Amino acid sequence: MFVASYIQTATQIFNEYSLQFPLAVFLKKYFNSNPKFGSRDRKYISELLYGIYRLGPQSHLSIQDRMLIGSFLSGALPTIFFEKTDKFFAEHYPLPFAEKKQLVIEKFQVAFSIPFPLSSGITEEEYIEYLFRPSRVFIRIRKNRDDILSTLTQKEVEYQTISDTCISFPQKIKIQELLPKMDEYVIQDYSSQLAQQFFQPKDAESWWDCCAASGGKSLLLLDKNARIDLTVSDIRSSIIDNLHERFRLYHYRKYKAFVIDLSKPIKQDFVLDKIIADVPCGGAATWSRSAEQYYFFSEKKLLEFQLTQKAILNNALQRLKQGGSLYYFTCSIFKAENEDVISTVDQTQFQIVQQQLLKAFELGGDCLFFCEIKKL
Numbered sequence: 001m002f003v004a005s006y007i008q009t010a011t012q013i014f015n016e017y018s019l020q021f022p023l024a025v026f027l028k029k030y031f032n033s034n035p036k037f038g039s040r041d042r043k044y045i046s047e048l049l050y051g052i053y054r055l056g057p058q059s060h061l062s063i064q065d066r067m068l069i070g071s072f073l074s075g076a077l078p079t080i081f082f083e084k085t086d087k088f089f090a091e092h093y094p095l096p097f098a099e100k101k102q103l104v105i106e107k108f109q110v111a112f113s114i115p116f117p118l119s120s121g122i123t124e125e126e127y128i129e130y131l132f133r134p135s136r137v138f139i140r141i142r143k144n145r146d147d148i149l150s151t152l153t154q155k156e157v158e159y160q161t162i163s164d165t166c167i168s169f170p171q172k173i174k175i176q177e178l179l180p181k182m183d184e185y186v187i188q189d190y191s192s193q194l195a196q197q198f199f200q201p202k203d204a205e206s207w208w209d210c211c212a213a214s215g216g217k218s219l220l221l222l223d224k225n226a227r228i229d230l231t232v233s234d235i236r237s238s239i240i241d242n243l244h245e246r247f248r249l250y251h252y253r254k255y256k257a258f259v260i261d262l263s264k265p266i267k268q269d270f271v272l273d274k275i276i277a278d279v280p281c282g283g284a285a286t287w288s289r290s291a292e293q294y295y296f297f298s299e300k301k302l303l304e305f306q307l308t309q310k311a312i313l314n315n316a317l318q319r320l321k322q323g324g325s326l327y328y329f330t331c332s333i334f335k336a337e338n339e340d341v342i343s344t345v346d347q348t349q350f351q352i353v354q355q356q357l358l359k360a361f362e363l364g365g366d367c368l369f370f371c372e373i374k375k376l
Helices: 002-016 023-033 039-055 061-076 077-083 088-092 096-110 124-132 145-154 190-198 214-222 238-248 291-296 297-317
Strands: 138-143 160-163 165-172 185-187 206-209 229-234 254-261 272-278 318-332 350-359 367-375
Touching: 002 023, 002 039, 002 061, 039 254, 039 291, 039 318, 061 077, 061 088, 061 096, 061 124, 061 190, 077 088, 077 160, 088 096, 088 160, 096 124, 096 160, 096 350, 145 165, 165 190, 190 350, 214 229, 214 238, 214 272, 229 238, 238 254, 272 297, 297 318
Parallel strands: 206 229, 206 272, 229 254, 272 318
Antiparallel strands: 138 165, 138 185, 160 165, 318 367, 350 367
């Protein structure tokens, strides 16, 4: 029976996996080494695995029960799968998430809980549902919107219009094959796209994207078309090399770049008008896409990230001009990485202008914490 085989294979992979790679990478390697699995096999096995990780540690349950409960809640497998495993799940499969959740609490004593305090603006119930909600892929349209939409219509691609500049697709879409003119759009979660509203660059201003990674926030800034003096940096040269390649794709060449570890005091003497600090974090606001991180995350990791964030924020603020603003971002929903870090800012020297969570959960997206800090 195929169902039993899927459960057996998923169990084997679960017992082998220990976060040595992101789960998606691990599964790709596994399936490449086992070409006997077809596309449907890969989908079913992967969904069963993700079901375990989305559910979180539930040590009183068997591995099979955990993968079935998790997959039941996510709703990504066909009903017939559960008809061949457990009639209880098949019978209740069409129910809304909240009712499914209550059923598994009562029948299996599943304990849903988030281990750390959440930021303001999000509830535990909302976040747990997000973990099981199918993720979508978002693009920010930079130009030729009508041409892009016409292409998608001609190719009969399923998409949703989010705004004049944003559309979303199902998770497995191959966007670059559908839309080969890659400079016309940026693949970027909608929550990150919302950050653009806070950037109001003026000609001749100096801006520093101090944890630039692949440059997503810088591209939001540059696409405002102000004549700014942009500097980007990150901790490793390989990250900056990738950023250079991406900027060339979008025809941006006038910027400065350097490598720096901002968790240590900055030796260079400079000040800037505006700073973007999209700091390293545990990534809890993206865990619907990487549920294994939710499963393996620990207080030790959380505190390590918090220490790094505090150091980066403090060091970056020392390079801000009077009257200038720093824009602090994390892809976290934990208070320890957000409000608790901001609370360490010296408010005799700096003003907390605004802070909020930018949520795209209902749209199949993620979440972003934002805070603007102004030097007095």
